[in-house]
Amino acid sequence: MRFQGTKDYIATDDLKIAVNAAVTLERPLLVKGEPGTGKTELARQVASSLGMRMIEWNIKSTTRAQQGLYEYDAVSRLRDSQLGDERVHDVRNYIKKGKLWDAFDADERLVLLIDEIDKADIEFPNDLLQELDKMEFYVYETGETIRAKHRPIIIITSNNEKELPDAFLRRCFFHYIRFPDAETMKQIVEVHHPGIKQALLTTALTQFYEIRNTDGLKKKPSTSEVLDWLKLLLAEDLTPEDLARNGVDALPRLHGALLKNEQDVHLFERLAFMARGKR
Numbered sequence: 001m002r003f004q005g006t007k008d009y010i011a012t013d014d015l016k017i018a019v020n021a022a023v024t025l026e027r028p029l030l031v032k033g034e035p036g037t038g039k040t041e042l043a044r045q046v047a048s049s050l051g052m053r054m055i056e057w058n059i060k061s062t063t064r065a066q067q068g069l070y071e072y073d074a075v076s077r078l079r080d081s082q083l084g085d086e087r088v089h090d091v092r093n094y095i096k097k098g099k100l101w102d103a104f105d106a107d108e109r110l111v112l113l114i115d116e117i118d119k120a121d122i123e124f125p126n127d128l129l130q131e132l133d134k135m136e137f138y139v140y141e142t143g144e145t146i147r148a149k150h151r152p153i154i155i156i157t158s159n160n161e162k163e164l165p166d167a168f169l170r171r172c173f174f175h176y177i178r179f180p181d182a183e184t185m186k187q188i189v190e191v192h193h194p195g196i197k198q199a200l201l202t203t204a205l206t207q208f209y210e211i212r213n214t215d216g217l218k219k220k221p222s223t224s225e226v227l228d229w230l231k232l233l234l235a236e237d238l239t240p241e242d243l244a245r246n247g248v249d250a251l252p253r254l255h256g257a258l259l260k261n262e263q264d265v266h267l268f269e270r271l272a273f274m275a276r277g278k279r
Contacts, residue, residue: 001050009038009045010180010187018175019046025173028114028132028154030164033177036222039157042177043113046155054111055152057099059119065127068098068114069137069146091141100131104148112152118161125168133171180223182209192227193234203240204230207252211259216267221258229257 003019005011011019019042022029031039047054057068073094080088087093097105103112117125131137135148156172158164180188182205189201208229212220221229232254233243243253251268252258259265 003046003049006045006049008048008191009041010184010191011042011045012184015042015175015177018173022155022173023153026151027171027173028156030156030158030169030172030174031177032158032160032174034179034220034222035159036224037177037179038223039177040113040115043111043115043155043157046153047111050111050153052110052153053106053108054113055099055103055106056113056115058115059117059124061119061121063120063124065120065124066098068100068128069131070098070101070139071096072141095139095141100128100137101146103152104135104137104146106152107149109150110152112154114154114156116159117156118158118164122162122165126165129167129171185223185226188223189227189230193230196230196234199240200233200238200243201230203243204233207243208258211252214267214271218263218267219260221260225258225260229254232257 001023003011003016003023005016018031019029031042033039043056044054046052072091073096077088077091077094099112103110132154135151136145138145185205186201189196189205205226208221208226211217229252236254238253251265251272255265255268259268
């Protein structure tokens, strides 16, 4: 059982090694990288490649670790008891299983994605240490212990918005997805836009990396954004000549796909103004 990438996902050699090492060690794979570099999609492609089902737990700022295990609805039980509902005699009727419980209870091995763990409170990762380590947890309301029937392949993503606790990091296999170089990006583009004309692709990617490497940029455009940009260029049937930029117009064509805040738009407008002043 080895991940070798898929026809829909270009995985670098070091990423394949990281996935397979985490599977061998039976450790969660912690994947960090810029937003838009394919961290979430990696989990989907690992599941597809290995022929497994995937359970996805999307983390928000309000998410608590307990929600991944289960939630006990005491309010509903109290209300039903006042109404004389027979359901109140079985506490299991008021326990909602979380994503970890679903993964542990599965009859087959699957992929569990814990997406954007850094969005939650700083204590969130520590609150899951024992459960992810021992693959079990205790349900206080019923007195039962839920153990994983099959240890899932766990992939955890982070956008590096906050540091994760050392104790949590020790239990993970870590990989940082570096931003693709031009050659790797060409392979990624070919997957999403097969048959794209090489002249247009070369010109567009040259301009993209120039924009991305511009000093003072607040948000660098990501892989997903360059793919959107290329989709627009193809839809508009633009040529390499149409993409030419000069001092008068420093903003790229259809720049709304690449530049996502007014500060970066103003940066390129200032660059254009400065270029005109030198003429």
